[in-house]
Amino acid sequence: MGQQLQALLPMIIIFALMYFMLIRPAQKQRKNTQTMQNSLAKGNKIVTIGGLHGEIEAIDDSSVLIKVEDGSKLRFERAAIGKIIDTAAEAK
Numbered sequence: 001m002g003q004q005l006q007a008l009l010p011m012i013i014i015f016a017l018m019y020f021m022l023i024r025p026a027q028k029q030r031k032n033t034q035t036m037q038n039s040l041a042k043g044n045k046i047v048t049i050g051g052l053h054g055e056i057e058a059i060d061d062s063s064v065l066i067k068v069e070d071g072s073k074l075r076f077e078r079a080a081i082g083k084i085i086d087t088a089a090e091a092k
Contacts, residue, residue, distance in 0.1 A: 037078045040064060045086035048076055053085070 044056045054066035
């Protein structure tokens with residue numbers, strides 16, 4: 001029994017290290033991104049994952065209408081929003 005535990009111990013340690021170094025940080029990042037995407041509001045200045053800068057003109061359950069610098073309006077999925085640069089409260 002003791003030899004079997006000694007044989008499995010390195011595998012258990014490797015799994016624990018992988019969990020704390022790879023899986024858990026990825027889960028935290030995914031949760032932070034989901035929280036940010038759920039908190040989007042009209043007037044937020046944002047950057048998409050593709051690098052497009054704009055301001056949220058309208059928002060619904062699955063998509064966001066973004067007004068870019070030249071006045072064009074583009075519709076993106078919420079998942080395409082990479083980060084919020086400026087919130088609506090700060091912009092006013």
